[in-house]
Amino acid sequence: MAVRRIVVFGDPVLVGEAQKVDAIEPRLVKLVEDMNDTMYANRGVGLAAPQLGAPVQVIVFDTSGGKDAKKKIALLNPVLIERLDGEEEAEEGCLSIPEFVTNVTRASRVVVRGQALDGKTMEIEASGLAARVIQHEIDHLLGRLIIDALNPLQRDLFERKWNQEANQRRKLV
């Protein structure tokens, strides 16, 4: 069990495609434990393996924030197999882009298929926040971030602000 450093925007691991998991080895189980620990420590509701620098198709999420064990889920090789009930827009943040939020349009209800840590196939139907989180984390596995939803002007503004803050951070160190 360990809380690890979250990779932030600018690191190439966040924009590459994650690789499929084909064997459930002890180090994968350890990665999932670290992902859970890191997610809870940062009060997040989801985390994808690339955010810990591991380019593999693994996501964890828990919309109860650790209060309901049934909602603590880890999925290997997750794939969205259905998008239902239209779309909705809501504000989202990302632990890899600290102190930034933007509106993102997502399917209102989804069905996701993947494997649990015991190798069994799992199919989950989710709506509301859970549907949003699942889509956000699967995007991470495809190298997509919430800033990809920005228009060019907003994106430019974001990058300027981000770089300014990065300079600020460097001065503080």
Ligand code: ZN
């Ligand atoms: Zn994120």
